[in-house]
Amino acid sequence: MAKDLVFEIGTEEIPAKFMNRTLEQLKENATRVFLENRIGYDSLETYGTPRRLVLYVKDMAEKQEDLETEVKGPSKKAAYDNDSNPTKALLGFLKGNGLDIKDIYIKELSGAEYIYGKKHLKGMDTKEVLKVLLPSILVSISFPKSMKWGNKSFRFARPVRWLMPIFGDELVEFNKDDIRCSKYTKGHRVLSEGDIEITNASEYFDKMRKAYVIVDQNERREIIKKQCEEIAKEKNGKIIHDDDLLEEIVYLVEYPTALLGSFEEDYLKLPKEVIITPMKEHQRYFPVEDEKGNLMSNFITIRNGDDSYIDIVRQGNEKVLRARLSDAKFFYEEDKKVPLDQCVEKLKSVVFQETLGTIYDKTVNIINNSIYIAQELGLEEKEVEELKRAAYLAKADLVTNMVKEFDELQGIMGREYALVQGESPEVAKAIEEHYMPRNAGDDMPSSLYGAIVGMADRIDTITGCFSIGIQPTGSQDPYALRRQAISIINIILEKKIHLDIKKLVQKAITPFVEKGIIKEEPFKVIDDVIDFFKQRLKNVLLDRNYEYDVIDSVLNVGLTDIEDAMLRVKELSQWKNQVDFLAIASSFNRVSNLASKAETMEIDSILLSEQAEKELFDSYMNVKNIFNEAMDKKEYHDALKALMLMKRPIDNFFDNTMVMVEDQSIRRNRLAMLKTIENMMMRFADLSLIVVNK
Amino acid sequence: MTFQEIILSLQNYWAKQNCIIAQPYDVEKGAGTMSPYTFLKALGPEPWRIAYVEPSRRPADARYGENPNRVYQHHQYQVILKPSPDNVQDLYLGSLMALGIDPKKHDIRFVEDNWEAPTLGAWGLGWEVWLDGMEITQFTYFQQIGGFDCELESAELTYGLERIAMYIQEKDNVFDIEWVDGVTYGDFFKMAEWEHSKYSFELADTKLLFSFFDSYEAEAKRIIEEGLILPAYDYVLKCSHTFNILDARGAISVTERTGFISRVRNLARMVAQAYLKQREAMGYPLLKK
Structure with a gap:
C-alpha cells in the first residue's frame, strides 16, 4: 500500500528571488534522502508561495525496502581451525551480523579467501523514518542570505512558523526547535481566518484553494498571464512581457488578481525607459503597449487577494506611481539643463575604486584605450574623433539625478541627454551600447563605437583590478571581472575583430604602472590577465560546444588574437570530424614526445644520412613555405592541409630511423629537426593534445 | 485621523502589547534605530519591548520645504520587540487595524528588503511593507549591532509616519497633513525645513x-x-x-x-x-x- 505525503514548511515571506532555486534544492535533497533510505514513491514535486514551501510525494511506500548487504568476515584461514571447526573469529562475525553458519560463503579477494555473508535489514515503517528524515530535509535547505531568530538551532531565509507533515491521514510528529508541528496550516493571510486542518494529504491542494492559496506556482503563473492578457485586451493593448518580473510576482502572491491602473498621458512624453523602470523595478507593475508597440498610459499590477475593494487598491497604486513618475519627470527636466561636459567634470569626485581613483580617471583610460583599439582596427581620423567624444561622455550620466535614482538607467539616460544636447546619433548610441551586453542573455552592441568603448572600459577595469591585486577567487568576484572578460570575448567574436589582446593589455596597464599603484612586476600582471582571458575563452568555446581537447590544443600555444584562436578552433574541429585524425594526431604526438629532448633547433643538412630523414627534411622544407604563407593569410584550412602532407614522411621516419643513437651529433641533429617541425605546427595548435575517441 | 491621532493610536496599541512607551531621545539622530533604546538594548540576552516616536534628521534630504515628499526631519514610529514573538507579523497587522487600515480592503505585502547601517555596524533581514504599492514600514530582524551578533534577535518595526498620514488623509503633499484640526504639518515645520535646508546646504x-x-x-x-x-x-x-x-x-x-x-x-x-x-x-x- 502507498500513501501521499505532504510536508508544508510554513514561513514568513521568503524573498521571491530565492524561490526557484529553493524549490529545486528541496526537490533534490528530498529525492536523494528518500533514495538513500530506500523509500519508494510514484512522483515527487515541490511547490511554493511566499509563505510556504511544500514537498508533495505521491504514492509513497509505507515501508522502506528491505536491504540486503554483503558483509566481509575473517579470512578462511582464520575462520576455521585445523579440525575445520569454526574459530572464535568466525563465531564473533556471525553473532555480530546476526548470521547463521549456513548463510555464509567464501569469496576470493586479492589472492586470499575470505568469509562472506548476506545480511538482511528489514525495512522500517516509512512514517517512523520520516520523523527523522523530514527535519533533516528542512535544515538541509540553504539560502544566499539566511537569518537567525528565536534561538533556533538552524538558519533560514525568514522565520519558520509552522510545520505540517502528513503521511496519508497521519501526522508525522516530530519536534524541531519547538516549532509548531501539527495537521494544521494557515490560509491566505487576510482572506482566510484561523488554522486549517488537513485530515489527509490528498485533500491538501483543494483545501488550500478554498483558503485562497493557490499552492502550485505553475498554476499561479498561468492565472497571472491569462488575467493580464484579458484586462490588457479590454484596453486594446498587451502587456510588455518580462519573464524575470513575472517569476518574481508569482512568488509575491498566494492568490493573484490582476488589476489595470492608469496614469496621466502627459508622462508618455518622457523617454520610454524612464516610465518603464520605476514601474517594473520599484512597483513590480507590467507596462502596457498598443498594437503598434507604443507605450500606453496604463499598467497592470497583481494584487495578492481577490477582487473585493479592488478600486481602493487601484487608487492607492495609481497614487504611488503618479508620485514616482512626477519625481522622474522632475529629474529628467533638471538633468536636461546640465551640459554633459559639466557632468564629466563632476566625475572627478566620484570614486571608482579607492586605489584606482575616480570615474574621471577611468574616463581618461577609456578614451586612451579606445583610441588604441581604433588605430589597431584602422579607423579613420574623423571616426576616431567621434569615438573619442563617445568615450569621453560614456560615464557622464552617472552623476545625473535620474541615474542616481535608477541606476539601471545608466547608458540609457546618457543616450537621451546626449541627443537632447545635440550630440551625433552615433555618439549617443555608443554611450548607451558601451554597457552591452549588460548580462548573460543581453544583446551585443550594434555599433562599432559602442563595442570599442565597451571593450576599452572593461579592459581598464580588468587590468586595473589585477594591478592592485583584486582578482576573482572562487565565488568572490566583486567587480564581476569574469563577466567583463566574457563580454569582451563575445564582442570580439560577434564583430569578428582581430586584435592582439596581449598588446591591448600592455596598453591598458600603463596608467597603473605610471601612477606606481601596480603591486607586482607589470609582465607578471600581464601574464595573469592573459591566463585569465584564456580560461574565460575556454569556457566561452565550451559553451559553444567545441571539444575541450581542440580548444586546449589551440590555446596551449599561446593567446594573442581571440578571433584568430576561434577560427583555428573551428577549422580544427572540422578536420577532427572529417578525416582519420587519429593517425595524424598520433604522428605529431610522436614528434612532440621526442622534441622535448632537443637542445637546439639548428639542423645540419650534411649530417642527414638516412633516406627517411632526408625525406622528412625535404618534406619539411616544402611544407614550411606553404604552411607559413597560409597562416599569414589566415587561411587555416590550407595551413592544416599542408601540415597533413607531413604525416607519411613522419611515420616513415619513425619506422625506419633510430633517433636516440649513440652518435651525439647525429642524435642532436635528428632531435633538432623534430623540434623544428613541432615549432612550425605550434603556430597552429599543439596537435599532440588532440584526443581521438571512437 | 490627524497626525496626532495616528501617533496616539500607535502609542495605545503598543502599550497594550506590553511595550514601554518612551519619549524621543534628546540627541540629534538620523533614525529611530540610533536611539540608545534600540541600539544598545538590542544587544545582549536581555528581553526588551519599547515603542517611541523619533524625529529623524537627514540633512541631505532637506528641500527648503519645497518638495512634497522629502524633508530634513521626518518622524519615525519605532517599535522594538525582543525577542521577536512568533506572531510578530500579526501584531503588526493589528497595529494597522488600529490606524483604521483594514488589510481586507487593501493589498498588504511583505517585500524583501535587507537593512544595513554602515555607521552603526548593524544589519538585519526583513521586508518593506507595502500598502497598495506604497512602502509604509520597514520591518527588520536584527542580526548584528555594533559589529556584534545579536544574541537574542529583535524585531524592529519602523513606521514612516508622514507616509502613513498622507495615505490616510489622502494628501499629495507632506505639508498639507493635518497635525491637529486647523494646524497643518506645514504650519508646524515649513519654516524649520527652510532654515535647516539653508543651514545644511549654504551656511554650515x-x-x-x-x-x-x-x-x-x-x-x-x-x-x-x-x-x-x-x-x-x-x-x-x-x-x-x-x-x-x-x-x-x-x-x-x-x-x-x-x-x-x-x-x-x-x-x-x-x-x-x-x-x-x-x-x-x-x-x-x-x-x-
Missing part, C-alpha cells in the same frame, strides 16, 4: 564642524575609557549628525567619506562592546524578571 561652517567632529570623537573615546557608556554614545550620535551635515554641505569628498563612516562605526563598536561588558558584570538584571 565646515571648518568648525570638522573640528566638532574631531572633538566629539576624542571625547567619546575618552569617556568610554572611563567606562561610561551613555555619555560616550551621545558623542557618537553627535559625530554622526555632524558628519551628515558636512556630507549634505558637500564638504566631504568621496574618498574621505569611507574614512568618516569607519570612524563613526569604530566608535559605535567600542560603545557596543563596553555595554555588553557592563550588562554582563551587572548580571543581566532584565533577565531575572
Whole structure:
C-alpha cells in the first residue's frame, strides 16, 4: 500500500528571488534522502508561495525496502581451525551480523579467501523514518542570505512558523526547535481566518484553494498571464512581457488578481525607459503597449487577494506611481539643463575604486584605450574623433539625478541627454551600447563605437583590478571581472575583430604602472590577465560546444588574437570530424614526445644520412613555405592541409630511423629537426593534445 | 485621523502589547534605530519591548520645504520587540487595524528588503511593507549591532509616519497633513525645513564642524575609557549628525567619506562592546524578571 505525503514548511515571506532555486534544492535533497533510505514513491514535486514551501510525494511506500548487504568476515584461514571447526573469529562475525553458519560463503579477494555473508535489514515503517528524515530535509535547505531568530538551532531565509507533515491521514510528529508541528496550516493571510486542518494529504491542494492559496506556482503563473492578457485586451493593448518580473510576482502572491491602473498621458512624453523602470523595478507593475508597440498610459499590477475593494487598491497604486513618475519627470527636466561636459567634470569626485581613483580617471583610460583599439582596427581620423567624444561622455550620466535614482538607467539616460544636447546619433548610441551586453542573455552592441568603448572600459577595469591585486577567487568576484572578460570575448567574436589582446593589455596597464599603484612586476600582471582571458575563452568555446581537447590544443600555444584562436578552433574541429585524425594526431604526438629532448633547433643538412630523414627534411622544407604563407593569410584550412602532407614522411621516419643513437651529433641533429617541425605546427595548435575517441 | 491621532493610536496599541512607551531621545539622530533604546538594548540576552516616536534628521534630504515628499526631519514610529514573538507579523497587522487600515480592503505585502547601517555596524533581514504599492514600514530582524551578533534577535518595526498620514488623509503633499484640526504639518515645520535646508546646504561652517567632529570623537573615546557608556554614545550620535551635515554641505569628498563612516562605526563598536561588558558584570538584571 502507498500513501501521499505532504510536508508544508510554513514561513514568513521568503524573498521571491530565492524561490526557484529553493524549490529545486528541496526537490533534490528530498529525492536523494528518500533514495538513500530506500523509500519508494510514484512522483515527487515541490511547490511554493511566499509563505510556504511544500514537498508533495505521491504514492509513497509505507515501508522502506528491505536491504540486503554483503558483509566481509575473517579470512578462511582464520575462520576455521585445523579440525575445520569454526574459530572464535568466525563465531564473533556471525553473532555480530546476526548470521547463521549456513548463510555464509567464501569469496576470493586479492589472492586470499575470505568469509562472506548476506545480511538482511528489514525495512522500517516509512512514517517512523520520516520523523527523522523530514527535519533533516528542512535544515538541509540553504539560502544566499539566511537569518537567525528565536534561538533556533538552524538558519533560514525568514522565520519558520509552522510545520505540517502528513503521511496519508497521519501526522508525522516530530519536534524541531519547538516549532509548531501539527495537521494544521494557515490560509491566505487576510482572506482566510484561523488554522486549517488537513485530515489527509490528498485533500491538501483543494483545501488550500478554498483558503485562497493557490499552492502550485505553475498554476499561479498561468492565472497571472491569462488575467493580464484579458484586462490588457479590454484596453486594446498587451502587456510588455518580462519573464524575470513575472517569476518574481508569482512568488509575491498566494492568490493573484490582476488589476489595470492608469496614469496621466502627459508622462508618455518622457523617454520610454524612464516610465518603464520605476514601474517594473520599484512597483513590480507590467507596462502596457498598443498594437503598434507604443507605450500606453496604463499598467497592470497583481494584487495578492481577490477582487473585493479592488478600486481602493487601484487608487492607492495609481497614487504611488503618479508620485514616482512626477519625481522622474522632475529629474529628467533638471538633468536636461546640465551640459554633459559639466557632468564629466563632476566625475572627478566620484570614486571608482579607492586605489584606482575616480570615474574621471577611468574616463581618461577609456578614451586612451579606445583610441588604441581604433588605430589597431584602422579607423579613420574623423571616426576616431567621434569615438573619442563617445568615450569621453560614456560615464557622464552617472552623476545625473535620474541615474542616481535608477541606476539601471545608466547608458540609457546618457543616450537621451546626449541627443537632447545635440550630440551625433552615433555618439549617443555608443554611450548607451558601451554597457552591452549588460548580462548573460543581453544583446551585443550594434555599433562599432559602442563595442570599442565597451571593450576599452572593461579592459581598464580588468587590468586595473589585477594591478592592485583584486582578482576573482572562487565565488568572490566583486567587480564581476569574469563577466567583463566574457563580454569582451563575445564582442570580439560577434564583430569578428582581430586584435592582439596581449598588446591591448600592455596598453591598458600603463596608467597603473605610471601612477606606481601596480603591486607586482607589470609582465607578471600581464601574464595573469592573459591566463585569465584564456580560461574565460575556454569556457566561452565550451559553451559553444567545441571539444575541450581542440580548444586546449589551440590555446596551449599561446593567446594573442581571440578571433584568430576561434577560427583555428573551428577549422580544427572540422578536420577532427572529417578525416582519420587519429593517425595524424598520433604522428605529431610522436614528434612532440621526442622534441622535448632537443637542445637546439639548428639542423645540419650534411649530417642527414638516412633516406627517411632526408625525406622528412625535404618534406619539411616544402611544407614550411606553404604552411607559413597560409597562416599569414589566415587561411587555416590550407595551413592544416599542408601540415597533413607531413604525416607519411613522419611515420616513415619513425619506422625506419633510430633517433636516440649513440652518435651525439647525429642524435642532436635528428632531435633538432623534430623540434623544428613541432615549432612550425605550434603556430597552429599543439596537435599532440588532440584526443581521438571512437 | 490627524497626525496626532495616528501617533496616539500607535502609542495605545503598543502599550497594550506590553511595550514601554518612551519619549524621543534628546540627541540629534538620523533614525529611530540610533536611539540608545534600540541600539544598545538590542544587544545582549536581555528581553526588551519599547515603542517611541523619533524625529529623524537627514540633512541631505532637506528641500527648503519645497518638495512634497522629502524633508530634513521626518518622524519615525519605532517599535522594538525582543525577542521577536512568533506572531510578530500579526501584531503588526493589528497595529494597522488600529490606524483604521483594514488589510481586507487593501493589498498588504511583505517585500524583501535587507537593512544595513554602515555607521552603526548593524544589519538585519526583513521586508518593506507595502500598502497598495506604497512602502509604509520597514520591518527588520536584527542580526548584528555594533559589529556584534545579536544574541537574542529583535524585531524592529519602523513606521514612516508622514507616509502613513498622507495615505490616510489622502494628501499629495507632506505639508498639507493635518497635525491637529486647523494646524497643518506645514504650519508646524515649513519654516524649520527652510532654515535647516539653508543651514545644511549654504551656511554650515565646515571648518568648525570638522573640528566638532574631531572633538566629539576624542571625547567619546575618552569617556568610554572611563567606562561610561551613555555619555560616550551621545558623542557618537553627535559625530554622526555632524558628519551628515558636512556630507549634505558637500564638504566631504568621496574618498574621505569611507574614512568618516569607519570612524563613526569604530566608535559605535567600542560603545557596543563596553555595554555588553557592563550588562554582563551587572548580571543581566532584565533577565531575572
